[in-house]
Amino acid sequence: MAANISPSALDKEQIFGMAEKEMEYRVELFNKMTQTCFNKCVENRYKESELNMGENSCIDRCVSKYWHLALSELHLRY
Numbered sequence: 001m002a003a004n005i006s007p008s009a010l011d012k013e014q015i016f017g018m019a020e021k022e023m024e025y026r027v028e029l030f031n032k033m034t035q036t037c038f039n040k041c042v043e044n045r046y047k048e049s050e051l052n053m054g055e056n057s058c059i060d061r062c063v064s065k066y067w068h069l070a071l072s073e074l075h076l077r078y
Contacts, residue, residue: 029070037062 041058042051051059 033063033066033070037066 037059040062041055043055
């Protein structure tokens with residue numbers, strides 16, 4: 001018969017703390033990516049109400065590269 005193992009209050013606190021840090025990291029990563037790709041790909045003067053095809057393509061490539069590098073960095077960390 002398997003032992004009934006339940007996480008202690010301390011374990012739950014640690015798990016919650018780790019999840020909170022992970023969420024903060026992801027929000028910071030998303031905000032940096034958004035700002036970086038916007039600054040790189042969207043003209044300072046808005047000519048149209050929507051992104052043009054070139055801006056869309058640039059943003060797609062930028063986001064893809066940003067996530068790829070972020071995941072690579074994450075794997076190197078752990």
